[in-house]
Amino acid sequence: MRKKIVAGNWKMNKNLLETKELLSDIKNKVNTSLGAEVIVSPTFVNLQNAVELLQDSDVVVAAQNMHQAESGAYTGEISAEMLRNIKVETVILGHSERRAYFSETDALLAEKVTTALKHEMTIIFCFGEELNDRKNNTHFSVVEEQLKEGLFHINKDDWSNVVLAYEPVWAIGTGETASPEQAQEMHAFIRETIKKTYGQEIADEVSILYGGSVKPNNAKEIFAKPDVDGGLIGGASLDAESFAAIAASI
Numbered sequence: 395m396r397k398k399i400v401a402g403n404w405k406m407n408k409n410l411l412e413t414k415e416l417l418s419d420i421k422n423k424v425n426t427s428l429g430a431e432v433i434v435s436p437t438f439v440n441l442q443n444a445v446e447l448l449q450d451s452d453v454v455v456a457a458q459n460m461h462q463a464e465s466g467a468y469t470g471e472i473s474a475e476m477l478r479n480i481k482v483e484t485v486i487l488g489h490s491e492r493r494a495y496f497s498e499t500d501a502l503l504a505e506k507v508t509t510a511l512k513h514e515m516t517i518i519f520c521f522g523e524e525l526n527d528r529k530n531n532t533h534f535s536v537v538e539e540q541l542k543e544g545l546f547h548i549n550k551d552d553w554s555n556v557v558l559a560y561e562p563v564w565a566i567g568t569g570e571t572a573s574p575e576q577a578q579e580m581h582a583f584i585r586e587t588i589k590k591t592y593g594q595e596i597a598d599e600v601s602i603l604y605g606g607s608v609k610p611n612n613a614k615e616i617f618a619k620p621d622v623d624g625g626l627i628g629g630a631s632l633d634a635e636s637f638a639a640i641a642a643s644i
């Protein structure tokens with residue numbers, strides 16, 4: 395079901411004490427009754443603490459990644475079953491930092507998507523073009539390929555467990571945001587691409603988040619666009635007041 399979502403991707407930030415402090419601040423400051431689902435995504439080692447600290451709140455806890463295999467000799471990795479076991483039922487897949495620094499390909503992401511769905515997890519599937527793609531005017535085809543290769547093997551029914559996050563790489567952590575018009579243009583294209591393969595209803599029902607330097611001073615304008623259903627927030631999600639202000643902009 396299409397819904398408004400504000401998700402914080404904490405990346406490799408916040409130790410245990412800082413995680414507890416930030417979660418407590420978020421519980422106090424972020425209003426979860428304003429119409430947006432609120433998601434936080436601390437590091438793996440702090441997920442269980444986050445689940446426990448947030449058990450009496452509506453804030454959802456997500457993992458930032460998972461391995462595609464069920465279990466086995468994959469030193470340093472975390473499985474879907476392990477996440478489910480600690481009551482983490484949402485996972486971010488395909489973030490551009492995973493693609494760039496950990497060589498995650500569309501084919502690998504397709505496997506992760508399959509495994510996550512098998513474990514009935516909700517996926518926040520990230521994708522987006524690089525600056526050169528936009529300069530060369532290939533951003534639409536790049537985004538289309540990422541979507542099709544990583545995600546379009548799923549069934550119609552699976553879409554109820556998928557949230558999309560369009561994150562132009564050139565806007566991540568740079569302070570440079572896609573204009574609301576650029577975000578809307580791409581989100582509409584994404585919906586149209588989904589419609590061509592899966593039909594109007596699924597295209598209309600999927601939530602599409604925008605990510606890339608969303609801050610309290612620009613969130614409202616971006617979220618006001620009809621095909622933007624919220625945001626995946628990096629830097630600004632590490633401060634409860636900023637995150638609360640962004641959540642209130644929905």
Ligand SMILES: O=C[C@H](O)COP(=O)(O)O
Nearest residue numbers: 403566567606607628629
């Ligand atoms: O996952 C979040 C995105 O990478 C956006 O990060 P940012 O808000 O720091 O630009």
